[in-house]
Amino acid sequence: MPTASAPARPQALPAGTPEPATLRLAATELTLFIREQIGPIWGLGLPVVLLVIFGSIPSFHHARESLGGQNLLDTYMPVLVALALALLGLSALPSILASYRERGILRRMSTTPIGPQRVLGAQLAIHLGMAIIATALVLGVGRTAYGAALPRQPAMYALVWLLAAVALLALGLLIAAIARAHGWRRASVRPSSSR
Amino acid sequence: MTAVVEVRELRKSYGDTVAVRDVSLTVQRGEIFGIIGPNGAGKTTTVECIEGLRTPDRGQIRVLGLDPGRDHGELRQRMGVQLQDSQLPERLRVGEALRLFSSFYRAPVDWRALMERTKFGKLSGGQRQRLSIALALVGNPEVVVLDELTTGLDPQARRDTWTLIEGVRDRGATIVLVTHFMEEAEWLCDRVAVIDSGRIVALDSPAALAAASDAPQRITFRPAAPLDDALLTALPEVTSLERRRGEVVVTGTGNVVTAVTSALASRGIVAGQLRVEQASLEDAFITLTAQR
Numbered sequence: 088m089p090t091a092s093a094p095a096r097p098q099a100l101p102a103g104t105p106e107p108a109t110l111r112l113a114a115t116e117l118t119l120f121i122r123e124q125i126g127p128i129w130g131l132g133l134p135v136v137l138l139v140i141f142g143s144i145p146s147f148h149h150a151r152e153s154l155g156g157q158n159l160l161d162t163y164m165p166v167l168v169a170l171a172l173a174l175l176g177l178s179a180l181p182s183i184l185a186s187y188r189e190r191g192i193l194r195r196m197s198t199t200p201i202g203p204q205r206v207l208g209a210q211l212a213i214h215l216g217m218a219i220i221a222t223a224l225v226l227g228v229g230r231t232a233y234g235a236a237l238p239r240q241p242a243m244y245a246l247v248w249l250l251a252a253v254a255l256l257a258l259g260l261l262i263a264a265i266a267r268a269h270g271w272r273r274a275s276v277r278p279s280s281s282r
Numbered sequence: 283m284t285a286v287v288e289v290r291e292l293r294k295s296y297g298d299t300v301a302v303r304d305v306s307l308t309v310q311r312g313e314i315f316g317i318i319g320p321n322g323a324g325k326t327t328t329v330e331c332i333e334g335l336r337t338p339d340r341g342q343i344r345v346l347g348l349d350p351g352r353d354h355g356e357l358r359q360r361m362g363v364q365l366q367d368s369q370l371p372e373r374l375r376v377g378e379a380l381r382l383f384s385s386f387y388r389a390p391v392d393w394r395a396l397m398e399r400t401k402f403g404k405l406s407g408g409q410r411q412r413l414s415i416a417l418a419l420v421g422n423p424e425v426v427v428l429d430e431l432t433t434g435l436d437p438q439a440r441r442d443t444w445t446l447i448e449g450v451r452d453r454g455a456t457i458v459l460v461t462h463f464m465e466e467a468e469w470l471c472d473r474v475a476v477i478d479s480g481r482i483v484a485l486d487s488p489a490a491l492a493a494a495s496d497a498p499q500r501i502t503f504r505p506a507a508p509l510d511d512a513l514l515t516a517l518p519e520v521t522s523l524e525r526r527r528g529e530v531v532v533t534g535t536g537n538v539v540t541a542v543t544s545a546l547a548s549r550g551i552v553a554g555q556l557r558v559e560q561a562s563l564e565d566a567f568i569t570l571t572a573q574r
Contacts, residue, residue, distance in 0.1 A: 107385070108385045108386045111381065111382055111385035112382060112385070115374070115378055115381075115382045118378070119371050119373055119374060122373045123373060186371075187371070190368070190369035190370070190371070191365060191367060191368030191369060192368065192369065192370060192371065194335065194365060194368055195363075195365055195368040195370075197334075197335060198333055198334070198335065198358060198361070198363035198365070199358055199363075199383065199386045199387075199421075200355065200358045200359050200386045200387065200421075201386045202358075
């Protein structure tokens with residue numbers, strides 16, 4: 088019952104069928120990201136759940152003098168988007184990368200043609216993609232289910248969003264680079280225990 | 283014979299600690315080359331420099347004619363590596379790991395035959411070790427560097443792994459093996475470098491190292507008839523004799539085996555359950571690394 092009996096008679100695969108390594112890496116990292124559940128639950132789930140709660144409170148739909156005639160729900164929309172970015176950038180990304188470092192995965196990758204940089208690149212791309220999905224979800228659900236206002240200046244909104252996303256992901260990389268022990272990471276930014 | 287791995291006057295220190303003081307070695311194509319030594323002797327640092335994971339402070343390294351620091355792109359295609367304690371993501375499945383790693387290489391072996399759905403986190407220590415070996419070989423490498431190959435494996439799995447490594451060598455790969463199992467080095471390696479305190483203290487075939495160690499030989503037997511100790515202790519080759527649980531244990535050097543058996547034969551005493559323990563690589567290792 089060999090689980091990973093190494094190749095007994097190694098034979099090279101017929102040439103011409105190599106899988107693109109970067110794509111395979113990205114696909115594998117994405118599978119793991121979803122399987123880990125932390126990123127999807129906190130980065131996508133929490134902002135949407137909060138939106139549903141806020142949207143269901145009648146007083147959130149009343150225009151308020153103190154907000155310049157805006158209602159609370161519209162005020163909270165950017166906050167929810169920022170929350171999704173922060174959870175992905177400051178929690179999901181550093182906890183994945185720090186565990187990769189602790190387990191020697193980045194070192195192992197350094198000994199393969201793929202190198203550790205592309206692992207970081209794949210993770211950044213996945214988190215950025217998730218942030219886009221989270222933003223679309225918050226805006227879409229807010230608009231269709233609760234009549235929340237959409238950004239009035241889409242181009243400016245996209246620019247500010249991108250700056251925020253890049254800043255938070257960069258912070259996440261910094262945390263992953265300096266956080267050595269489990270404890271520090273969990274104490275600082277981790278919203279919940281995973282394992 | 284072509285040199286596949288060449289290390290010349292390697293030196294590497296971490297802060298004030300000198301891990302590798304002066305190591306030079308050459309590994310020929312098709313060879314299984316062992317590196318043994320006590321903990322902290324610099325074995326892992328040496329192979330990490332060969333793998334390109336560390337930059338030497340001094341000295342020169344060539345692997346397949348390439349510089350591990352400068353030409354790592356090309357070298358990583360042709361070198362398979364097993365690190366001492368590297369793990370994989372907990373939830374990565376075995377088949378996914380094999381598929382992922384095989385995608386890194388130009389001419390990988392077929393990983394599908396090794397497919398398994400178990401997640402890494404659910405594997406036993408021995409299974410993890412076997413996966414780690416499989417991942418080192420999946421790229422069909424010309425050079426394989428294995429650090430602590432069979433640690434955590436049970437005796438049967440260890441034997442199977444040795445057979446596997448011999449098979450990899452037989453198809454032309456060159457293997458550098460760090461181990462602390464003397465039996466493993468004795469079984470597998472064509473040549474062994476003994477490293478102690480960052481230096482190579484001996485480099486030869488396991489048999490030659492064992493022979494040079496001049497360790498005493500031990501003969502154990504159960505005499506069929508009463509035996510007078512003086513008969514054997516009088517022999518010049520015998521250094522000591524003791525009795526243990528009805529058995530006679532004779533220690534000696536040189537041609538002690540012939541001397542003892544002929545002395546016994548001259549009195550017509552049959553030596554039952556006769557065993558001879560000869561100097562092994564382990565004896566050589568202890569002799570070599572004790573004299574610091």
